Each structure stands twice: as C-alpha cells, then as structure tokens.
Amino acid sequence: MDYRLRTIGPVEVASLKSLYTELARHHNEVSAHFKGSFPAVPVEDQLDECAEDLSSGKANVAVIERDGEAIAFCKVDIVGDRGYLDELAVLPGYRGQGLGSRLMDWAEGLFAEQGVRRVELLVVVGNEDARRFYERRGFLPAVLEMRRVQGAEGSC
Numbered sequence: 001m002d003y004r005l006r007t008i009g010p011v012e013v014a015s016l017k018s019l020y021t022e023l024a025r026h027h028n029e030v031s032a033h034f035k036g037s038f039p040a041v042p043v044e045d046q047l048d049e050c051a052e053d054l055s056s057g058k059a060n061v062a063v064i065e066r067d068g069e070a071i072a073f074c075k076v077d078i079v080g081d082r083g084y085l086d087e088l089a090v091l092p093g094y095r096g097q098g099l100g101s102r103l104m105d106w107a108e109g110l111f112a113e114q115g116v117r118r119v120e121l122l123v124v125v126g127n128e129d130a131r132r133f134y135e136r137r138g139f140l141p142a143v144l145e146m147r148r149v150q151g152a153e154g155s156c
Helices: 010-030 044-054 101-112 127-135
Strands: 003-008 059-066 069-079 081-092 118-119
Touching: 003 010, 003 069, 003 101, 003 118, 010 044, 010 069, 010 081, 044 059, 059 101, 069 101, 101 127
Parallel strands: 081 118
Antiparallel strands: 003 059, 059 069, 069 081
16 A cells, blocks of 8 residues: 655644544544543644644644555644654554654654654553553653543543
8 A cells, every 4th residue: 555644834723623523533432530521621723723734834644545545644742842742643444554663763853853852742542552552662651640520420
C-alpha cells in the first residue's frame, strides 16, 4: 500500500475530523473509568484549537494519507525546550502497519531539530496498547492524574 506522510497547515485541519472523532470513540471504548466522557470539548472546538495552534506556530501536524484520505495523524506542540505529543491516532483498519511508528519518528525528528530536551504525553487509563507502544519508545509513567466526576454522572 502506498502511504504518504506530510505536514499540514491550518486550512487543512478540517480533514482531520474523522481522526479526532475516532480518537474520542477509542478513548470512550478503552477508558477504565470515564467511558463516554471523551472528548472533553466538542470535536469542532478541538479542530479550531488545532488550527489556531498551527497558525501561531505552537504546533506541528503530520498526516499519513492513502489515496488522498487522512488515515493517521500526529500533533505535537513545542514550548521552549519541551515537546508535547498532543495527539496521535491511526484509523482502526490501518493499525499494526507501522504508521504510528512513522508518525513517532517524524515527531522525534522534529523535537531533535527544535532542541527539545523533554517530551511529555498523556495516555488514557485503560489504553494498554498505547501505553505499551509509548513504553517501547522509551516513555515511562511520571504522574498519576486523578479525577472525580461532580454532579451529573458520567461527565467530567
């Protein structure tokens, strides 16, 4: 299969809607404690924020396309010497083909090029495949963030 990795700009962010939606669906499926609470803000707002981050130069986004359709993406933020792997998603039918690793290679190259000394990311508790993937890339747990739902059950 012919896959193309490229970076995108703010005007192309709308093409990521299906990937952001899939990421939310996956998080709701695997979450150990907060199924149904993802995303915390609507996907449209996430897309707007991504476009703003790209416009301001805070973020970089790479997509992997097949036949012109975005099937995987990675968003990274760089602030000073810190890098944040903000999102990484691969559509279900394309997982296990090394696309996540290609995106991580892209992100790590960008971090090195920009002088990033520390990289952080978040993994939804219960997303064991992602946790193992990142551990194979050298990431280790640093903090356990805890949360409790107030008021209406199932909302964060």
